[in-house]
Amino acid sequence: MVQQRTSGEQHRWRFGQVAGFFLLLLGFSSCTLTRVNMAERLEENARLVEDVKDFGKTLGIEPTEALSRTTEERPALSMLWLWMQRVGTLALHAPIDIRMAIGFTAAKEELKLEQVYRVDGYSVYYRQGNEFADSRSVATVAFAGEGIVRRVKVILHEDLHGDVNFDLPWEVEESIVTPLGSLAAVEFFKRKGDQETLQRALESVQEERQYARELNTLVAEAEKLFQSKPVEEAKDQILELIPAYPVYDRQFQRQIAGQHPPTVLEAKLSHDLAYYRYFDQIAALSEKVGDLRTLIDDLKKLTRDSHQDELQVYLQQLKARYSRSIS
Numbered sequence: 001m002v003q004q005r006t007s008g009e010q011h012r013w014r015f016g017q018v019a020g021f022f023l024l025l026l027g028f029s030s031c032t033l034t035r036v037n038m039a040e041r042l043e044e045n046a047r048l049v050e051d052v053k054d055f056g057k058t059l060g061i062e063p064t065e066a067l068s069r070t071t072e073e074r075p076a077l078s079m080l081w082l083w084m085q086r087v088g089t090l091a092l093h094a095p096i097d098i099r100m101a102i103g104f105t106a107a108k109e110e111l112k113l114e115q116v117y118r119v120d121g122y123s124v125y126y127r128q129g130n131e132f133a134d135s136r137s138v139a140t141v142a143f144a145g146e147g148i149v150r151r152v153k154v155i156l157h158e159d160l161h162g163d164v165n166f167d168l169p170w171e172v173e174e175s176i177v178t179p180l181g182s183l184a185a186v187e188f189f190k191r192k193g194d195q196e197t198l199q200r201a202l203e204s205v206q207e208e209r210q211y212a213r214e215l216n217t218l219v220a221e222a223e224k225l226f227q228s229k230p231v232e233e234a235k236d237q238i239l240e241l242i243p244a245y246p247v248y249d250r251q252f253q254r255q256i257a258g259q260h261p262p263t264v265l266e267a268k269l270s271h272d273l274a275y276y277r278y279f280d281q282i283a284a285l286s287e288k289v290g291d292l293r294t295l296i297d298d299l300k301k302l303t304r305d306s307h308q309d310e311l312q313v314y315l316q317q318l319k320a321r322y323s324r325s326i327s
Contacts, residue, residue, distance in 0.1 A: 038141050042070040045144035045151070052155045055188050059293045060300070064162040065135035067143075067155055076107040077136045079129055083267045084122040088231040090223055091270035093308070095171050097122070107140050115258060123266035125259065133161030149201050152188050157181030167304055171274040172311050176299050178275045179282040180292075182208055187292055205283060207247060212279035214245035215272050222269060235262050248272075277308070281315050288322040 046068075053063035084098035085091060104111055108128040116126050130140045131154050143151065160166060160177040168176070182205050189198035221241060225234040239261055242249050256264050286295050298318055302311065 039072065041141060041144040042072055042139065045139050046070055048148070048151060049139065049155055052152050052188060053159060055191060056156055056159055056184065058191075059184055059187065060165075060296050061156060061159050061184065062162060062164045064133065064159050064164075066133050066137045066158040066162075067131060067139050068135075070139045070144075071107070071141065074136075074138045075105060076130060076138055076140050078104050078106060078108040078111060079132050080104065080111075080113070080126060081129070082116070082124060082126045083271045084119060084124050085266040085270045087121055087123055087266060088226050088234065090219060090226070090266060091171070091273060092219065092223060095169065096267070096270045096274065099170070103136075107142065109140075109142055113258075115260070118260075118263050123263060123268075125256070125264045125267035125271055127255070127271075131158060133158045147200075148197060149185060149189075149204055152185040152201075153181050153204075156184045156188070160184075166300065166302075168302060168306055172302070172306055172308060174274045175276075175278045175308070175311060176282065176302075179208075179279040179286075180296060180299070182279075183283060183286050183292055208276070209280045209283050210247045211251060212276040214248040215269075215276050216280075218242065218245050218248060219269055219273060232262075235265055238265060278311065278315060281319075285315065285318055285322060288319065288326065 049067050053068070056063060080102045082098075082100050082102075083096050086097050089097075091097070108130050111128065113126070113128065116124050118124070130143060131137055137158065143154075157177055157180075160180055161173065166173050166176060182201075186198065186201045186205060189201050192198075218238075218241060222234075222238045225237050228234075229237065242252055252268065256268060282295070282299075286292055289295050295318075302314060306314070
């Protein structure tokens with residue numbers, strides 16, 4: 001037997017239909033707006049990338065294809081980098097023991113690693129990223145949504161890695177490219193006349209310089225401990241020392257989130273040395289010479305097989321030469 005709805009039931013039924021329709025419509029609208037916002041964000045970032053790469057040429061930084069395309073033009077490719085250093089040692093006088101990279105056809109946000117387990121005899125540190133010095137590195141929505149100071153630094157950093165700019169052993173090249181990318185970002189905002197963002201870029205450089213100073217002091221202490229104590233005791237004492245270096249500690253804790261501190265220690269310190277060992281020295285040279293392009297041109301004169309000790313000697317030579325030119 002078919003039941004008849006009362007007028008009240010019919011009213012509620014029609015209202016439910018209408019409400020469901022509007023909820024469905026709002027859902028479609030929300031998805032459409034999200035896609036529009038993502039497209040606008042990528043488009044804005046593409047304009048920034050082009051602008052930064054054009055600016056880089058005025059400093060002698062030849063542009064590469066890295067980050068010049070977006071995920072709307074090409075699928076994302078992310079990298080998993082791993083660094084391994086023998087337990088109880090640091091990469092102070094030789095390159096880090098083992099480093100490798102694994103590519104994935106997905107943005108890093110889609111690839112969540114649970115953890116990297118201990119490798120007997122080695123300390124292990126890993127990092128994931130969508131931005132790297134390769135034409136296959138495309139700008140993702142996540143990258144386009146980051147702060148403009150970081151984006152400009154990353155664009156210039158990856159371009160500096162291009163072989164037409166620097167083609168050096170990895171640890172030497174990172175030691176040069178990292179400070180130059182940050183210093184070039186400051187010049188970009190100076191050229192733009194954007195005082196507010198320029199101030200943030202300058203503060204970022206000062207923080208990186210302090211990070212480098214703290215790292216070098218910490219590494220000197222760590223080396224002494226590894227030479228004088230049993231390995232596990234030395235590791236415990238080094239980990240206890242890290243909070244005494246607040247700028248370094250903040251980055252250390254953020255970057256190893258989800259990784260085991262005793263397992264990561266030697267590899268992380270060695271990794272950080274490759275990037276920041278000479279940051280403060282190179283920033284000081286930039287101040288001394290007063291012309292970043294001159295410094296970039298001079299650093300490009302390093303030979304392809306230059307190692308860390310040769311870089312240190314060369315930086316001292318540049319310091320002496322720039323001091324003479326000022327006096």
